[in-house]
Amino acid sequence: MTSHQSIALALRARLDELTRRVDDLEAELRQPLDADFEEQAADLQDDEPLAALEDAGRGEIQRIRMALARIDDGSYGTCVTCGEGIAPARLAAVPTAVQCAGCAGATKSKRT
Numbered sequence: 001m002t003s004h005q006s007i008a009l010a011l012r013a014r015l016d017e018l019t020r021r022v023d024d025l026e027a028e029l030r031q032p033l034d035a036d037f038e039e040q041a042a043d044l045q046d047d048e049p050l051a052a053l054e055d056a057g058r059g060e061i062q063r064i065r066m067a068l069a070r071i072d073d074g075s076y077g078t079c080v081t082c083g084e085g086i087a088p089a090r091l092a093a094v095p096t097a098v099q100c101a102g103c104a105g106a107t108k109s110k111r112t
């Protein structure tokens with residue numbers, strides 16, 4: 001098994017777990033509101049961190065799907081910005097990375 005295949009296995013396991021978690025959160029968020037108004041207000045407040053978690057989960061699911069597609073088409077481990085290889089240590093730390101450390105750092109400093 002190549003290292004990319006073992007990363008793919010780990011990513012698929014993570015994807016399954018995340019999908020379940022986001023489904024749970026979604027079910028929780030869709031629960032009908034309580035009739036009692038105060039309870040409703042409390043529910044709405046409670047839902048905010050849940051919605052944020054759901055968003056974060058969905059974002060990670062997207063990144064994992066992209067990484068898996070890149071493993072499939074053979075472009076995994078290549079920086080999308082400069083085309084250089086992404087360091088294996090970086091992929092081990094951030095398996096969904098699409099940029100090398102240099103480009104990711106440049107993007108980050110441009111954003112801030």
Ligand SMILES: [Zn+2]
Pocket residue numbers: 079080081082083084099100101102103104
């Ligand atoms: Zn790069």
